Amino acid sequence: MDASDAARLRELDRTVVWHAFSQMAEYDGLIIDKAEGCWLTDIHGKRYFDGASSLWCNLFGHRVPQIDQALIEQLGKVAHVTNLGMSHPVTIRLAERLTQVVGRGLEHVFFAGDGASAVEVAMKLAFQYWRQKDRPEMQRTKFLSLGEAYHGDTIGTVSVSGVSLFQEIFEPLLFDVLRGPCPDNYRRPEGMNEKEACEHYLQAYERLLIEHGQSLAAVLAESCIQGAAGFVEQPRGFISGLARLCKKYGVLLILDEIAVGMGRTGKMLALEHDEDASGDTIEPDFLCLGKGLTGGYLAMSATLSSRRIWESFLGDYAERKTFYHGHTFGGNPLAAAAGIAVLDLLEGRSADGRYSLAAIAANSECFREVLESLKALPIVGDVRQLGMMAALELVADKKSKTGFDGSLRTGKKVCDHATRRGLWLRPLGDVIPILPSVLASRQELQWVGQTLHQVVTDSFQTAPS
Numbered sequence: 001m002d003a004s005d006a007a008r009l010r011e012l013d014r015t016v017v018w019h020a021f022s023q024m025a026e027y028d029g030l031i032i033d034k035a036e037g038c039w040l041t042d043i044h045g046k047r048y049f050d051g052a053s054s055l056w057c058n059l060f061g062h063r064v065p066q067i068d069q070a071l072i073e074q075l076g077k078v079a080h081v082t083n084l085g086m087s088h089p090v091t092i093r094l095a096e097r098l099t100q101v102v103g104r105g106l107e108h109v110f111f112a113g114d115g116a117s118a119v120e121v122a123m124k125l126a127f128q129y130w131r132q133k134d135r136p137e138m139q140r141t142k143f144l145s146l147g148e149a150y151h152g153d154t155i156g157t158v159s160v161s162g163v164s165l166f167q168e169i170f171e172p173l174l175f176d177v178l179r180g181p182c183p184d185n186y187r188r189p190e191g192m193n194e195k196e197a198c199e200h201y202l203q204a205y206e207r208l209l210i211e212h213g214q215s216l217a218a219v220l221a222e223s224c225i226q227g228a229a230g231f232v233e234q235p236r237g238f239i240s241g242l243a244r245l246c247k248k249y250g251v252l253l254i255l256d257e258i259a260v261g262m263g264r265t266g267k268m269l270a271l272e273h274d275e276d277a278s279g280d281t282i283e284p285d286f287l288c289l290g291k292g293l294t295g296g297y298l299a300m301s302a303t304l305s306s307r308r309i310w311e312s313f314l315g316d317y318a319e320r321k322t323f324y325h326g327h328t329f330g331g332n333p334l335a336a337a338a339g340i341a342v343l344d345l346l347e348g349r350s351a352d353g354r355y356s357l358a359a360i361a362a363n364s365e366c367f368r369e370v371l372e373s374l375k376a377l378p379i380v381g382d383v384r385q386l387g388m389m390a391a392l393e394l395v396a397d398k399k400s401k402t403g404f405d406g407s408l409r410t411g412k413k414v415c416d417h418a419t420r421r422g423l424w425l426r427p428l429g430d431v432i433p434i435l436p437s438v439l440a441s442r443q444e445l446q447w448v449g450q451t452l453h454q455v456v457t458d459s460f461q462t463a464p465s
């Protein structure tokens with residue numbers, strides 16, 4: 001591309017395109033022309049390692065031959081048909097496959113286009129369920145969510161989220177939500193080990209359920225890691241314990257696996273890690289998937305729900321039990337074709353098995369070795385990892401875990417520096433998520449580790465003491 005074309009695009013990108021979560025007065029982002037595997041190439045021909053997997057969704061990297069082929073074949077049939085009153089074989093097959101891989105009695109699938117919509121669907125289904133089940137419980141109108149949660153940017157999902165920076169301005173529009181503590185395994189309550197912290201947080205949730213259980217439509221939670229909260233890791237056993245409490249107090253549970261599900265952590269669902277630790281089986285009433293569902297190719301999300309919920313919506317038309325909710329592109333066949341290709345790969349159906357869950361779990365060990373070397377850096381307070389998702393938390397004081405003054409924008413500076421070196425990362429304050437393609441090679445992961453080591457060290461040398 002010649003220089004004047006590139007300059008014009010850059011200008012338009014800064015003045016016409018309104019970028020998500022970006023201050024447009026200072027915006028100066030990359031413009032990507034193409035990508036292959038882990039690497040993005042911008043319009044100037046410069047290559048960048050996609051260290052955020054295009055916001056945590058691009059599972060196997062870019063231009064995956066099997067997904068490309070599935071899309072080409074589907075394009076030869078039809079790109080889109082509505083799911084209001086009709087369907088397409090790939091959409092039906094994907095729904096069936098999802099119920100099979102998720103299991104847990106979640107037998108029904110509602111498709112939408114993005115993660116926020118999937119959570120919003122679960123919330124509305126839960127709310128409506130109590131109003132039309134056999135013995136209605138009309139007083140169940142509230143939701144309980146985890147402190148610091150993030151479930152999306154619609155008004156409903158902002159209401160149940162707890163990231164004050166994203167919420168404050170919209171406060172007058174939000175509905176009232178009950179919020180528990182943020183289960184945080186890094187900043188545990190003073191003097192507690194992981195097991196004690198888990199018990200401590202669960203006791204707090206049990207108290208809330210005892211006091212408010214009868215007014216709750218559902219409890220919402222991410223499994224294992226609260227992503228946008230800053231990759232806050234729950235103590236092991238927490239999500240199993242929360243599921244147990246929901247059953248005990250008869251409250252529905254919505255699990256949001258939009259960021260952590262679909263193989264990203266080396267298991268189909270992140271909750272399986274917690275099941276391994278606790279020995280429990282987690283059976284939520286709803287499970288939300290998005291992001292990696294199409295390998296990060298197309299916008300699609302899914303809300304899976306149990307038979308109990310489904311049956312409460314069945315009835316004569318005049319009973320008004322219908323779920324009056326839908327999205328134009330829900331169940332889009334192109335996205336569904338990508339979804340089926342992703343499931344085939346995760347289940348090891350490619351000739352060499354290199355995309356399988358087992359291969360991802362093995363790669364996570366290599367990733368772990370690479371991350372290990374970052375722990376000793378003076379401003380790295382914590383390195384958190386679950387499978388192929390990880391994050392560094394930068395702190396001013398390692399011992400007290402005190403963060404930097406937010407106005408210094410330390411995380412942003414580190415990421416800008418990494419970008420100049422060809423590693424694209426997007427910070428969450430001073431937490432730096434690192435989500436390479438789950439198939440990044442050992443060599444690529446080592447390069448990511450070395451580059452991070454260098455840019456964090458440089459930042460430390462220039463950070464105010």
Ligand SMILES: Cc1ncc(COP(=O)(O)O)c(C=O)c1O
Pocket residue numbers: 114115116117119150151152153222227228256257258259290291
């Ligand atoms: C846990 C979680 N839930 C919901 C969402 C919202 O998904 P989307 O951006 O596709 O609406 C996100 C997005 O990052 C997420 O991390």
